[in-house]
Structure formats: structure tokens, C-alpha cells
Amino acid sequence: MRIFVTLLLLAATAATPALAQRRGQGAVDVNPMAPGPVSGTGIEMRDIIAMSDTIVRDLMQRADITGTAVPPRIILEGARIRNQSSQRLDTDLFSDQLRSNLMRAAAGKLRFLSRESIQDVLDERDRKRQGQADVGTRGLTKAVAGGDYRLIGRITSQDARNNDNGMTQRATQVVFELVDMENAETVYISQPFVVVRAQRDDIVYR
Amino acid sequence: MIPARTTLLLAAALLALPAAAAPRQAASAPTPEETAAFLATRPDGLKPYWANLWAGGERNAVLNFQRLGLAAMQLGDFATAEKAFDAALLRIEGVYGNNRLAARARSTFAREANKDFKGEPYERAMAYYYRGLLYLRAGDYGNARASFKNAEFQDSVSESEEFQADFAAMNYLIGWSTRCMGGSDGAADFAAAARAQPGITMPPRDHNLLLVAETGAGPIKLQDGALREKLVFRRREANPPEQQALFQFAASGGPAVVAAQPVSSLAFQATTRGGRAIDGILKGKASFKATTGGIANAAFNAGFALMGNGRDNSNAGAVLAGVGALFALFSSAARAEADVRYWDQLPETLGLATTVAAAADPVDVRFINGDGRPPSPPAALMQGGDASCRIVWARSRTALVPGDVRGDDDRVRASVARRRDTAARNRQLREALMQM
Numbered sequence: 001m002r003i004f005v006t007l008l009l010l011a012a013t014a015a016t017p018a019l020a021q022r023r024g025q026g027a028v029d030v031n032p033m034a035p036g037p038v039s040g041t042g043i044e045m046r047d048i049i050a051m052s053d054t055i056v057r058d059l060m061q062r063a064d065i066t067g068t069a070v071p072p073r074i075i076l077e078g079a080r081i082r083n084q085s086s087q088r089l090d091t092d093l094f095s096d097q098l099r100s101n102l103m104r105a106a107a108g109k110l111r112f113l114s115r116e117s118i119q120d121v122l123d124e125r126d127r128k129r130q131g132q133a134d135v136g137t138r139g140l141t142k143a144v145a146g147g148d149y150r151l152i153g154r155i156t157s158q159d160a161r162n163n164d165n166g167m168t169q170r171a172t173q174v175v176f177e178l179v180d181m182e183n184a185e186t187v188y189i190s191q192p193f194v195v196v197r198a199q200r201d202d203i204v205y206r
Numbered sequence: 207m208i209p210a211r212t213t214l215l216l217a218a219a220l221l222a223l224p225a226a227a228a229p230r231q232a233a234s235a236p237t238p239e240e241t242a243a244f245l246a247t248r249p250d251g252l253k254p255y256w257a258n259l260w261a262g263g264e265r266n267a268v269l270n271f272q273r274l275g276l277a278a279m280q281l282g283d284f285a286t287a288e289k290a291f292d293a294a295l296l297r298i299e300g301v302y303g304n305n306r307l308a309a310r311a312r313s314t315f316a317r318e319a320n321k322d323f324k325g326e327p328y329e330r331a332m333a334y335y336y337r338g339l340l341y342l343r344a345g346d347y348g349n350a351r352a353s354f355k356n357a358e359f360q361d362s363v364s365e366s367e368e369f370q371a372d373f374a375a376m377n378y379l380i381g382w383s384t385r386c387m388g389g390s391d392g393a394a395d396f397a398a399a400a401r402a403q404p405g406i407t408m409p410p411r412d413h414n415l416l417l418v419a420e421t422g423a424g425p426i427k428l429q430d431g432a433l434r435e436k437l438v439f440r441r442r443e444a445n446p447p448e449q450q451a452l453f454q455f456a457a458s459g460g461p462a463v464v465a466a467q468p469v470s471s472l473a474f475q476a477t478t479r480g481g482r483a484i485d486g487i488l489k490g491k492a493s494f495k496a497t498t499g500g501i502a503n504a505a506f507n508a509g510f511a512l513m514g515n516g517r518d519n520s521n522a523g524a525v526l527a528g529v530g531a532l533f534a535l536f537s538s539a540a541r542a543e544a545d546v547r548y549w550d551q552l553p554e555t556l557g558l559a560t561t562v563a564a565a566a567d568p569v570d571v572r573f574i575n576g577d578g579r580p581p582s583p584p585a586a587l588m589q590g591g592d593a594s595c596r597i598v599w600a601r602s603r604t605a606l607v608p609g610d611v612r613g614d615d616d617r618v619r620a621s622v623a624r625r626r627d628t629a630a631r632n633r634q635l636r637e638a639l640m641q642m
Contacts, residue, residue, distance in 0.1 A: 040299060082387060083348035086355040088295075088337075091348065159359050 041170040041197040042087035043155070051193045052097040055176055056105045062188065065149075065178070066109040072148040073111045074102075075181070080150065085157035085172055094153060098176075113147050147181045169198035235623065236260065236636060244640060251281045251606070258610050260639060263632035265622055266611050268297045269323045269547060272333050276551045276605040280586035284340060289642055291337040295356075298324050298333060319545040319618045323611075326427075328475040329549045331357040331373060338379060339418065342386070342597045343590030351383035361475060372478065374403035375470035375556040382409070382416050382560075386595035403469055409560035416591075417561065418599040419466035421573060422447025422554030425473040427546040427613055437544035439476040447554045448582070448602045450574040455567050466557030473554060546613035551605040565593045573602040 030036040033046045060066055076099050078092035099112055114121075121144055127133040128140065153176040160169045172195045178188035236244075241260060248256045255274035262270050275290030324330060338353030358376040381395030396408040423442045430436040451466040563569070569589070572581035584600035591597045622628050 038300075082389070083352060084384075084387075086352050086359060088349045088352045088356075159355075161359075161362075 039197075039199075041168060041199050042157075043085075043089065043172050043174070043195060045093070047174075047193065047195055048093055048097055051094070051174060051176075051190070052101050054193075055098060055190050056101045058190065059102065059110075059178075059188065060105055065187065066106055071106075071109050071111050073113050073145055074178075075113050075115050075147040075150040076102075077115055081153035081155065083155045085155045086159055086170070087155075087157060087172065089155065091153075091155075094174075098151065113145055115147075118144065149178050149187065150181055151176060151178050153177070167198050167200040169196065171196045240636075244636070249281070249283065252277055252283065252286065254608070256639075260636060262611065263623060263628065264297075264635050265320075265322050265619070265628070266547070266614065267322070267635060268294045268325065268333075269549060269611050271297075272325075272329075272336075272549055273551060273607070273611075275333075276336060279336065279340070279588060280601070280605040282588070284343065284588075288337070288340050288344075291333060291340065293642075294333050295337060297322070298330050319543070319547065319615045320622055321545070323545075323547050325549060326476060327360050327362075328373075328425075328472055329552070330360040331376065331475070332472070332549065332552055334360060335376065335379070338383070339588070339597065339599055342383065342416070342595070343588060343599075345590070345592045345595070347383045347386035347595065351380055351387065354379040354383060372402045373470055373475055374399040374406060375558060377402060378406060378469060378558055382595075385409075386591075399469070405467070406469060412562055413560040414594055415561050415563045415596040415598065417453045417464060417466055417559040418597065419451030419453075419557035419559075419571070419573075420553035420555070420599075420601045420603075421451060421468075421557065423603055424549070424552030424554050425476045426550075427544075427548040429544050429546055434543045437546060439473065441473040441554070446576065448573040449576040451557050451600065451602070452572045452574065452581070453559065453561070453598060453600075454570040454572065455561075455563055464559050464561045466559045468555050469558045470556045471554060472552055472556075543615075545615075547611055548613050550607055550612040553601065553603065563596065565596065569598050571598070571600040573600075 028037075032049060035044075035046070065072060076095055078090070078095040081091040081094050083089050083091055102110060103112060124133065125144075128135055153174060155172065155174050157170055157172040160171075161167065162169075174190075174193040174195075176190040177186045179185070180187055241257070244260055245253050245257055252274060255270065255277050259267065259270040259274060271290045271294035275287045275294065278284070278287035278290060325333070334353045334357035338350045338357065341347070341350035341353055354376050358373055358380065361373040361376065377395050377399035381392030381399065384390050384392035384395060391408075391411070393408060396406065400406040400408075423445055425439040425441055428438050428440055430438040453464045453466065455462055455464070571584045571587060573584065574581050582602065584602065585604040586599075586601040588599040589597065623632070
């Protein structure tokens with residue numbers, strides 16, 4: 001009986017929201033594909049991973065792109081993913097996910113050009129040709145590699161608010177295109193990724 | 207048969223339940239040694255703002271981050287300014303769910319000032335505006351555009367909104383950012399700015415330099431009404447804005463002097479929604495107080511009238527009088543005072559202009575005063591962007607304002623700080639600040 005009462009006392013004093021809040025919340029691992037304890041109305045990491053996964057699957061099924069005898073070269077930069085939405089975003093999150101997953105899935109069927117490193121590449125080429133550095137182990141080329149395709153994207157959004165109850169809603173759309181860099185043809189366009197989320201504050205802020 | 211000792215323990219356990227659930231008073235203030243150690247690594251010019259943030263806790267964190275951010279912009283510490291505005295916007299965009307202080311602020315019996323500050327719509331819009339300017343400086347035009355879009359949205363989200371999207375400066379800046387991103391001339395956004403503020407025109411295609419001038423001192427907040435329940439905004443009439451902002455260039459193809467066109471007034475932004483908005487959150491409290499006060503008076507009067515009618519009615523009269531006393535108690539306990547904490551660094555007027563200038567062109571800014579005093583130099587100046595989209599931002603008034611949060615209620619502040627749940631949140635904030 002005494003044990004029971006002691007447990008009851010412990011439960012009464014420990015399992016309360018006030019005490020839980022007083023103890024704070026340590027770092028916890030969150031499944032990147034699931035909604036986390038903190039969510040908003042905008043694009044989240046799980047959305048970016050899902051988009052990347054869909055695009056990789058789409059492109060891997062396109063024999064005209066990934067099944068050619070000579071793997072095409074693709075340019076993919078965060079700077080060419082236009083954020084026209086009302087959410088502040090680092091577009092490198094999209095480009096890094098895509099580049100990494102595409103390279104791993106393609107296993108050599110696609111090649112990627114790092115135009116973000118172009119200045120470093122040009123500087124190193126100069127050093128090699130001026131004798132400040134040796135030629136390395138892979139030989140010299142006449143010029144840096146040209147691109148066959150560029151993957152571009154656009155993020156747009158529309159915000160709305162219900163003035164009666166304070167509920168805010170944001171609809172975000174993301175579309176990617178693969179553009180032929182010789183003839184400007186769009187050879188692939190992703191399905192439009194649409195995310196619509198709504199939230200309401202627990203307190204009225206005018 | 208349960209022994210007496212067990213009964214006592216059970217009773218103690220039951221008594222402990224509400225006591226444990228209720229927030230107790232707790233000391234939340236950092237020690238002087240902790241404060242000194244924290245401030246030792248901060249630049250001298252920003253120490254007062256970091257100190258306010260450190261001591262002010264989450265309740266004033268948004269306001270203190272905004273004050274720190276704007277002071278850092280003036281001092282040229284743009285990395286700190288970006289982090290400060292990001293932290294403020296993170297909290298502004300955050301949603302309260304089952305938050306104890308939010309519940310208290312909704313309560314009829316607690317002051318509105320209990321809640322964490324997020325600011326009025328014009329203050330939230332200005333936080334996004336400054337973050338947008340910092341993005342323009344860094345050449346990140348997509349996020350600049352997103353910031354200005356949020357600024358415009360904040361301006362139109364108060365309850366019973368009538369003046370939708372009337373913050374012309376934000377529409378203009380959305381258009382400019384769109385143009386800087388390439389692929390669009392931003393015509394729709396410049397047109398929206400012109401609808402809100404007639405006289406605004408779309409900048410010529412070859413213009414590559416945006417000039418932003420902030421003049422005057424922004425509105426202040428006051429309590430008004432019999433119960434101090436009404437939030438009102440006042441222009442600082444005794445301290446009018448400068449009449450003109452002139453950007454002077456060493457001639458290199460463009461005009462030598464460009465005057466900024468006044469585009470938006472913050473006092474206008476505040477007052478066109480402030481009066482109505484306060485009805486949204488405070489009307490319930492004010493109405494409740496007026497209603498219960500009326501019920502109390504009516505019950506008192508009816509009760510005493512019945513008591514005076516003789517013995518048969520005296521009991522009923524006493525009950526009614528008691529009900530009246532109860533309602534009077536509720537009425538006197540209601541706290542309807544408006545929250546008048548405000549962002550005291552804001553300007554009164556936003557002026558804009560564009561021109562053509564080479565990246566190497568030095569720019570000199572002068573503000574023309576209307577009282578015959580000589581033109582004054584800017585208190586703050588920021589330049590940035592890239593060759594195709596430069597920005598020059600200047601302020602006539604200093605953002606290095608002294609003191610702590612203006613309009614704060616010291617009693618509420620002390621009361622909130624003593625709450626144990628507040629202490630935990632403030633401790634987490636201080637831990638986060640040490641990492642910044």
C-alpha cells in the first residue's frame with residue numbers, strides 16, 4: 001500500500017504539463033519524412049525529399065535521357081531555381097538533394113557539371129598552363145565541359161487568410177524542367193508539386 | 207479499512223495535483239556573472255540591445271531582436287542584423303498552440319500585455335521589410351521578394367480589414383526584387399504600388415540602383431478609453447519628418463542629384479487598421495466589463511428593491527444583491543488594458559527612387575529639414591547588391607535609441623518573469639543567445 005501511495009505521489013507531482021515544460025525539451029531525432037513537432041504552412045524538408053525522389057524516378061525511366069550511349073551532361077544550380085513564393089527559402093536545399101540523389105541513382109548514366117565551381121576550375125587551368133602547377137594525372141582538355149541540359153525550377157505561392165477565425169493558408173507550387181541547352185527544348189517537366197497548409201494561432205495577433 | 211496515515215498521504219497527493227499543475231513563482235533572472243560573461247563577447251555599440259534581449263526573455267524577444275537588428279544595420283554589422291531579424295521573424299511566423307501565456311492573454315482576467323510581443327501589422331511588416339533590404343544588399347533577390355511579399359501580407363491580415371494591400375512601398379519593393387531576379391519587369395507589382403499611392407511610376411528598364419530613404423520618427427502607442435482598453439496610435443507631431451531626402455552622385459552618366467519620393471507613411475499604416483483591430487481582441491474584454499458592470503448594477507438595484515418590499519421578498523432580494531456583488535467582483539477583476547509596447551526605432555516615412563549609376567559611383571545623402579537648419583547627413587547608410595541591382599539605404603534618424611522596450615508594463619513584466627514556465631522558456635532563450 002505504501003508503495004502504491006508513493007507511486008501515486010510521484011505521478012501526481014511529475015506527470016504535469018507545468019513540470020514537463022519546466023524541464024524543457026532536449027534535442028530529439030525527427031523522421032525527415034514525417035511532420036516534425038514544429039510545422040508551418042510553407043515547404044518543409046519532407047516536401048523537398050519527396051520532390052527529389054519523384055524527379056529521380058521520372059528521369060530514370062526516360063531512356064532518351066538516361067539510356068543514351070554517351071551520358072548527357074546536366075547543369076543543376078540552386079541559383080536557377082527561382083523562388084517567387086512568399087516563403088524565404090535556401091534554394092540550394094533543392095539543388096543539393098536533386099544532384100545527390102540523381103548522381104547516385106543514375107550511376108554514371110548522367111553526368112553533372114559544377115558551374116558553381118567554374119571560377120576555381122578556370123583558375124586551376126591557368127595555373128597548369130602557366131607552369132605554376134603540373135598537369136595533374138587526368139590530362140588537359142581544350143575547354144571546360146559544355147552542358148547538354150540544365151535543370152531549372154520555379155517556386156510560387158499564394159497566401160490567404162480567413163479574417164473571421166484567423167486561419168492562414170499557403171498554397172505552394174514547385175515545378176522543375178529539363179531544358180536542352182542547344183535548342184531550348186523542354187525535354188522533361190515534373191508534375192507540379194502542390195502543398196497547401198493552413199494554421200491558426202492560439203492567440204489573436206491583430 | 208484504510209489506515210489514517212495512508213489517508214493522509216492520499217490527501218497530500220490529491221492536494222499536490224493542482225499545486226503541481228499550477229505555475230509557481232520562480233526566479234528567472236540570470237546572475238550578474240552570467241550576464242557579464244555573455245556581454246563580454248558582444249560589440250560595444252550593440253551591448254545595450256543584447257543586454258535587453260538577455261534580460262527581457264521570450265515575452266519581449268521579438269521586439270528586442272528587431273531593435274538589435276536595426277541597430278546592427280546602422281553600425282554595419284550586417285551578419286548580426288540578419289541573424290536578429292531571422293530570429294524575430296521565426297517567432298512572428300511561429301504559431302502558439304496550448305501556450306499558457308497565450309491562454310492568459312486571451313483571459314478576461316489577465317492583461318493583454320502578458321502575451322509574447324509580435325507587434326501590430328505595421329511593425330511585423332517592417333521586420334520583413336528590413337530583412338528584405340538585407341537580402342537586397344546580399345544580392346539574394348528571391349528571398350528579398352519573399353520578405354517584401356510577407357510584409358505586404360502582414361499589412362492586410364488584421365480583422366475586418368478594409369484597406370487591403372495599401373502599403374505601397376512594399377508593392378514597389380516586390381516589383382524591384384522581381385526585376386532584379388530577371389525574367390519579369392515586375393509591372394504588376396509597380397501597378398499595385400501606384401494604385402495604393404497615386405504618382406508612383408514604374409522605373410525605366412535601365413535603372414540599376416534603388417534608393418531607399420527613411421525620414422522622421424514612427425508612431426507611438428497609447429492607451430485610451432475609460433478602461434484603458436483602447437489602443438491608439440499617435441504621430442509625433444512635435445518632431446516632424448525631414449522634408450526631403452537627396453541622393454547626390456559624382457556624375458557618371460546618371461543625374462547628379464536624385465530626390466526620394468515619399469511613398470508610405472507608417473502612421474497612416476498604423477491608424478488605418480489600428481482603431482478597428484483593437485476592437486477585435488479587446489472588444490470582448492471591454493464589452494465583458496461593461497456588460498457585467500451593468501448586470502451588477504441591475505442586480506443590486508433589483509435586490510435592494512425586493513428587500514425593501516417586505517419579509518417574503520427579502521430572501522430573494524438578498525440573493526439578487528449577492529449576485530450583483532459577484533458580478534461586480536468579476537467586473538473589477540477584468541483587465542482590459544491595451545498592450546502598448548512598440549518598436550521605437552521605426553521611421554515615419556519611407557521614400558523611394560531609382561536611377562542609373564555605375565558600381566564605383568560614390569553616393570552622398572542629405573536630408574533637407576523644413577526649419578531652416580542646414581541639410582543633415584544620414585544617421586545610417588547601407589549599400590550593396592550587384593552591378594545590375596544596387597541598393598542604397600539611408601536613415602535620417604538614428605536607430606541607436608537608448609533604454610529598454612517602450613510602453614512595457616513593469617508590473618506585468620515582473621509578474622510574467624516570476625512564473626516558472628516563463629523561467630524555463632527564458633533560460634532556453636539565453637542558451638540560444640549564447641550560440642548567436
